[in-house]
Amino acid sequence: MEDKYSEEEILLKIDPSLVLPPKYDPTLSSFESLKRVQEYKARLNEEKYNRILKLFNYWLIKLDNKNIFKKIKHVDKEDKSPLKSLLLFRNISINDIISNPEVNKKVIKKKYMKYSNYFKISIYMKEYDESEEEINWNCLDKENDIETEDILKLFKELLNTIDYKLRYKVYNGVKFYYIAANYF
Numbered sequence: 001m002e003d004k005y006s007e008e009e010i011l012l013k014i015d016p017s018l019v020l021p022p023k024y025d026p027t028l029s030s031f032e033s034l035k036r037v038q039e040y041k042a043r044l045n046e047e048k049y050n051r052i053l054k055l056f057n058y059w060l061i062k063l064d065n066k067n068i069f070k071k072i073k074h075v076d077k078e079d080k081s082p083l084k085s086l087l088l089f090r091n092i093s094i095n096d097i098i099s100n101p102e103v104n105k106k107v108i109k110k111k112y113m114k115y116s117n118y119f120k121i122s123i124y125m126k127e128y129d130e131s132e133e134e135i136n137w138n139c140l141d142k143e144n145d146i147e148t149e150d151i152l153k154l155f156k157e158l159l160n161t162i163d164y165k166l167r168y169k170v171y172n173g174v175k176f177y178y179i180a181a182n183y184f
Helices: 007-012 028-061 066-071 101-119 150-160
Strands: 126-129 134-137 163-170 174-181
Touching: 007 126, 028 066, 028 150, 101 150, 101 163
Parallel strands: none
Antiparallel strands: 126 134, 163 174
């Protein structure tokens, strides 16, 4: 029997335990109620983390840049997921990230709308036309509108939703990107 859902629909399908926050139960103490809310938030963040990790892995596989794979430790050649953790994405030069602009544009074109709707993010500016009194999203109408480095904007926004940051350091005039947890 064939699945009626695509891989993308399954990826973005919401876990029923995450749909609604826990209901108030008057029989529980305030400590127990607070604990249930914190567990709910932790499950929600874990779900978001896993979805972002899947997007990074999808992008890395499509990019197929040998320099990046050499820098990521724990890459299993038989496994289809180069990253086991977001924190393993480190010391990746901007040259490697933008080495294949077509792949970056295709990933954004294919994944942006679904991820932006789920995570409630936007990396593109809204254009407001006063004469028509409507907002036009200048994002994915033409592939020429998508910049090569927009993939970095997308990753930054996604990582911000789970308190991670995409940072860089400059060495010999070249930016090297890494992901760090934003605990403070």
